[in-house]
Amino acid sequence: MAKGTRLFYTSDIHGSERCFLKFLNTAKFYQANVLVLGGDITGKVVVPLISRGNAYEARFLGQTHEAHTNEELMALEKAIRFNGFYPLRVTQEEYDDLTADAKKQETLFNRLVAESLERWMDMAEERLKGLGVRCFINPGNDDEWIVDEILAKSNFVENHDGGVVQIDDDHEMLVVGHSNTTPFNSPREMSEEDLSHYMSEVSRKLKFPQRAIFTLHVPPYGSGLDNAPLLREHEVVTRGGHTVMTPVGSTAVRATIEQFQPQLGLHGHVHESRGVKKIGRTLCLNPGSEYSEGILHGALVSLTRDKVVGYQLVTA
Secondary structure, three states: OOOOEEEEEEOOOOOOHHHHHHHHHHHHHOOOOEEEEEOOOOOOEEEEEEEOOOOEEEEEOOEEEEEOOHHHHHHHHHHHHHOOEEEEEEOHHHHHHHHOOHHHHHHHHHHHHHHHHHHHHHHHHHHHOOOOOEEEEEOOOOOOOHHHHHHHHOOOOEOOOOEEEEOOOOOEEEEEOOEEOOOOOOOOEEOHHHHHHHHHHHHOOOOOHHHOEEEEOOOEOOOOOOEEEOEEOOEEOEEOOEEOEEEOOEHHHHHHHHHHOOOEEEOOOOOOOOEEEEEOOEEEEEOOOEHHHOEOEEEEEEEOOOOEEEEEEEEO
8 A cells, every 4th residue: 555545534414415415526626535424424304395386385594485496496405405404395284294293204204314315325426436435434323223224225335333344455444433422312322331342342353453543423532522512401501601611522432542542533423623632642533513504524634554644624
């Protein structure tokens, strides 16, 4: 591997199609040969477009939008997808039926997530195949379990969550998308004790930990990469008119990094804590996230066999 590896990493795009397309474009723009999207890839909100006879009406980003032609309708749906939401055409009767049935809402949401992600997998293969690029995408704590099924169907995109993969001649990548417990009861949370045990089991698959990349969705506790607004009963705590910040990362993740001292730690989860931190010999990165603005934050890293030779936090 004389030329080394040039890796682009991002996380927490939460369904934003604009950010996903930017992610795919980084291969050519930054001449990266490894792309990693490290969790929280899907959105959380469905936006109904309700048929009103001669138009569709949607409440989106605090405003009511109307689409009177097919071109306007497609443009509105595109805007909704670009902002991380899932558009759904319905009649008023269908909308009323859905709002009255939580089970139907869950089934519908999973279907929309699956359809969107399947389209993304097709985009990835179409745009990256033949470029000599490997594309790794793993779920994060906010992603529903159906995400694994869709990623597994792809013949191009690789998901190694809960495992270890050789990404080049010299580097293994350990991947864990779970987080420690959050106030939001997300699908993939564990206690610190369980997360520690889980990462310990995964790490047994490593051959050369000191040259490894640890793609751990949650950042290490107290690293400065994990500062988020302090919540009290789901309300943001302020003091003197300023938001109070507190570390919310994982003690288990920190202990694992301190134990194995991998070459590189790639993290996300905490959108507000874009930054870089050394823990021992390990370079840890959190590119942060502004997905709702269509902004893609990432980290560009150049690796040789034994060290990180360059890194930069970038924005697209």
